[in-house]
Amino acid sequence: MSWAAHEFENYFIQKHAGVKISFLGLAIGTLSPDLFTKSFVYRSDDPAMFHRGWPGVGFSHSLIFGVAFALLVLWATRSRSWSLGILIGQWAHVFTDVADTAGVMPFFPFSTEPVTISMWRHAASEGPYGDAAAYYSSLGGMWDLFWLVLLILVARRTLTADYFRTTILPADPRAWAWLHRRTRLGERGLLTLYRGLCFYGAGRMVSWFLYARFGARTPFQPLWNGPSYLTSYNDLSDAGALEVVWRTTLGGILFAGFLWMIWRLIGARLWRRGVDPPLVERNRTFF
């Protein structure tokens, strides 16, 4: 699994999507695959299988889960920016988690074959602290750092007050106005809340890295398929590469057909009755 990368990628995506997607929707979408499942993963007899496989809650790391969640939100709220944010956020989470040995089932239920590039070992079987220590002893920690550097180099403007005022608020005026009314937070407070996810990502990255080095004292092994001090790979499939490619391709084709059908039957109708934030609200001043 990826850790802080899931926080940083939100700002990167937001920079490219601009006012088309809600940042709050995006953040919930990114969190959604682990939101209700993560705490149960560590208590499971087979954490990797439970987390990413089938049977298990691995469907939360599939593209169809994002589609269902986004359609549900579009139906309930009519907000296009929220539904698009949730879809893109959840899909980003799925693609990011391809990197560990357990992988994800992107085209579930059409293919239950895990797709992975095995950059680092899924280590939930080590318990929450062991998992953190293993992740920040492997290329996983480097993966987080890569996303932080990318955020700083490419998308640092998304953290400015000006960007918050001109893009984040106009993309989702109703939700931010609701937060403003309910919490009585002014622009500074809401900006701090917006930046909070990046702060959390950077903070937990540094804290767990320090814990791995000075608390757990695990060896730092940022090599492919590391860390090698773990005895288990937690690879969920024993299929060969060709078999994985074949099953995944077939699953992908079936998923694409399903997506087209869902769009024709439900999606297009919901999208048409959905609304973008009205311009009058976009230009409204909350504070």
Place this chain on the structure above:
Amino acid sequence: MPDSPSREALAWAAAFVAYVALGYWTKGLVLNWIIGPLFPLFVLILIPQALGGRNSR
């Protein structure tokens, strides 16, 4: 939160150091997706305000 950009950056840096130290010490207690994103809001806005600091809302 302070007005000048340099003081604001300093406040964020101090909050970050405090969060990392707390995180190292308490681990999952603050290093979670509920406390983590809300930490700067509490430390930089709400607590100073509750302590009678400058009205930053």
